[in-house]
Amino acid sequence: MAETYDMIIVGGGAGGLSAAVYAGRAERKALLIEKGSYGGRINETREIRNYPGTIGDTGIGLMEKFKAHALAFPANELKRTTVTGIKQLDNGNFLVQTKRRGDFETRCVLLDLGTKPRVLGIPGEKEFAGHGVAYCATCDAEMFKGKEIYVLGAGDQAIEEADYLTGFASKVTVIVL
C-alpha cells in the first residue's frame, strides 16, 4: 500500500466537500471518496435560494465551486468509487476498502454519507418527485404558493413542516397514516 492519509472523507456531498476544505486549511493529507456525483443530493436542486452570497445558481453550479475549493489545496485528493468496508489495523490506523480503486490506509475516517427521504413507494410518487411531490418544506414551499398542500405523516417533523407551509399554502391538510 502506497501512502497513509491523515484522513479519508467518505461522501462527496456538500458536507464532505466542506470537510475537505477544512482538512486542506489544516494542512492534512486528505482523500475524499464519492460513489456517485461530486456534490451529492443538492445536485438535484434547480435553483439555490438560501446560500448566502449565491443568487440564482443551480445545485450543480454551487457544488462545482465547492469541489474547486476543495481541490485548491494541493494535499487533497478526490476519487470516485464506493467504500465497501472499514477495518482497524494493528497499528491503530484504518483500512478503507473500495469497490474498484483498492484499499487505502488512513489515521482517521470521516463518514459524510448524507440522508435519504423515507419514501412511501406509492403510485405516482417517483414520477412526480420534483414536480409536485416534495420531501423538504423549507427547500420547496415557495413553489407551492397559494396552492393546497397535503402533508403525509404526523410525527413532530411533519407537524413542524405543515406549520411552516401555512405561510405559503391556501390550505394545509395533514394526513395521518
Ligand SMILES: Cc1cc2nc3c(=O)[nH]c(=O)nc-3n(C[C@H](O)[C@H](O)[C@H](O)COP(=O)(O)OP(=O)(O)OC[C@H]3O[C@@H](n4cnc5c(N)ncnc54)[C@H](O)[C@@H]3O)c2cc1C
Ligand atoms: C430536491 C432537493 C432540493 C434541495 N434544495 C436545497 C436548497 O435549495 N438549499 C439547501 O440548503 N438544501 C437543499 N437540499 C438539501 C441538500 O441537498 C442537503 O442538505 C445536502 O445535500 C446534504 O449534504 P451531505 O453532504 O450531508 O449529504 P449528501 O448530499 O447526501 O452527500 C452524501 C454523499 O455520500 C455518498 N456516499 C454514500 N455512501 C457512500 C459510500 N459507501 N461510498 C462513497 N460515497 C458514498 C453519496 O453518493 C452522496 O453523494 C435539497 C435536497 C433535495 C433532494
